[in-house]
Amino acid sequence: MSQKKILLITYYFPPLGGAGIGRPLALFQNLPAYNYDCHVLTVKPVLYRAYEPELLDEIDNAKIFRSGSRDPSRLLYLLGVRHVKTKLSNDSRNISKKFFPDAKAGWISPAVRLGKKLISKNEYDLILSTSPPISAHVIAQELAQVSGIPWVADFRDFWTSYKAEDYFNSEQKIQKAKELLGEIKNSAKAVVAVNESVGNYVGAHNIIVNSYDSRLAKHWRFPVDKSKFTIGVFGTLSELTPIEPLLKVLKQLKKSRPDLFSKIKVLQVGQVDRDWLKRHIAEYELQTIFDIKQYQSRKTAIELLSEAALFYVGVSDLGFGLTTNRIFTLLSSGRLILAYTESGSELDRIIKHSANSFRFGDDNIIEAERYLSQAAQKYFNGDLAIDIEPASIREFSSERMVEKFVRVFDLVMPTK
Numbered sequence: 001m002s003q004k005k006i007l008l009i010t011y012y013f014p015p016l017g018g019a020g021i022g023r024p025l026a027l028f029q030n031l032p033a034y035n036y037d038c039h040v041l042t043v044k045p046v047l048y049r050a051y052e053p054e055l056l057d058e059i060d061n062a063k064i065f066r067s068g069s070r071d072p073s074r075l076l077y078l079l080g081v082r083h084v085k086t087k088l089s090n091d092s093r094n095i096s097k098k099f100f101p102d103a104k105a106g107w108i109s110p111a112v113r114l115g116k117k118l119i120s121k122n123e124y125d126l127i128l129s130t131s132p133p134i135s136a137h138v139i140a141q142e143l144a145q146v147s148g149i150p151w152v153a154d155f156r157d158f159w160t161s162y163k164a165e166d167y168f169n170s171e172q173k174i175q176k177a178k179e180l181l182g183e184i185k186n187s188a189k190a191v192v193a194v195n196e197s198v199g200n201y202v203g204a205h206n207i208i209v210n211s212y213d214s215r216l217a218k219h220w221r222f223p224v225d226k227s228k229f230t231i232g233v234f235g236t237l238s239e240l241t242p243i244e245p246l247l248k249v250l251k252q253l254k255k256s257r258p259d260l261f262s263k264i265k266v267l268q269v270g271q272v273d274r275d276w277l278k279r280h281i282a283e284y285e286l287q288t289i290f291d292i293k294q295y296q297s298r299k300t301a302i303e304l305l306s307e308a309a310l311f312y313v314g315v316s317d318l319g320f321g322l323t324t325n326r327i328f329t330l331l332s333s334g335r336l337i338l339a340y341t342e343s344g345s346e347l348d349r350i351i352k353h354s355a356n357s358f359r360f361g362d363d364n365i366i367e368a369e370r371y372l373s374q375a376a377q378k379y380f381n382g383d384l385a386i387d388i389e390p391a392s393i394r395e396f397s398s399e400r401m402v403e404k405f406v407r408v409f410d411l412v413m414p415t416k
Helices: 019-034 054-059 071-077 088-095 105-121 133-145 171-187 196-202 246-254 273-283 297-305 327-330 346-351 365-380 389-397 398-412
Strands: 004-009 037-044 062-068 127-132 152-157 190-193 229-234 264-267 290-292 310-314 336-340 358-362
Touching: 004 019, 004 062, 004 133, 019 037, 019 054, 019 127, 037 105, 062 105, 062 152, 062 346, 071 105, 088 196, 105 133, 105 264, 127 133, 127 398, 133 152, 152 196, 152 346, 152 398, 171 196, 190 196, 190 398, 196 273, 196 346, 229 297, 229 327, 229 365, 246 264, 246 310, 246 336, 246 365, 264 297, 273 290, 297 398, 327 346, 327 389, 336 346, 336 365, 358 365
Parallel strands: 004 037, 004 127, 037 062, 127 152, 152 190, 229 264, 229 310, 264 290, 310 336, 336 358
Antiparallel strands: none
């Protein structure tokens, strides 16, 4: 059987790090097992909040092709800016709304030019684009039109983390966004979405959820420190993924069980404004139990967080339709999950696959505190079982995710 060749268009790819690279990286690493030769069209180095250049040592760099770009992140990098400061990050969110379809619009023309060159030299059977940014789909749409190659559009978010009508301030841009979504739906051979909420919004009939990295899951270990019950907080903290609900639970625990509270430790690993987090912690008088590590590489994060017996993850009502990628990594750890989210949210749907999870909201902080207390007591009694990469969540492995993509590819590609 001849090997099929695919061109994957993604802005976020190593040496960039963080959750945004997980899905495209898993595709690149696992597609060869399904007889696909995967080439990546991505961007040259840009200013970003997280880098993991060591990931490049694990993949075939000869199949990664990088175009220039005139987007703000690329231009700032060329000007020598290497670190994202809080003010710069806030400013960039406001500036990005001035561009259409997004702040990466300056990548479109250079990427299309490189894409045409790649297509002229390679007999691609399929083009796959993954967003955000939506600009990746615009690039794929143009390349598919000029080449006649079947195209699959993958949506990991609505528009950004927000729907277009919540993201843009201009009615004109909101209307343009809806029209573009319609064009993508009509011209792509298939549209894939990360969950039902995103799928309903963008018109996708193929739902393929995110995954945990099976290679990374092998690095989970059992907690060693039996004198402390460690709560892990992993991933970016923001208005969409708040920390305050956990702080409320811990404050309640401090009040009701001071003896148990003295044995609690909270280990934070992930992107966060350190000063912002420390202010919140101080507001609830919880400074003594927090260990703030901020962003770490994926392997280091797993090594650190292996000391946790329970993980907290939260999504605000603004993120009702979001599936945070971190939840799959946390599920692979086999730990308890304390989740702040609304009933019926995409996060709620995922954690139901774990028998060791507890969902809470603003109206049941006390119940969440009781769950936490009972879990800690079990841990100190030696009765808390941890099953790393349990069978119940293997459906969410990176291999299974890629297998589902391949099924879509096989349906849209002409038979040779």
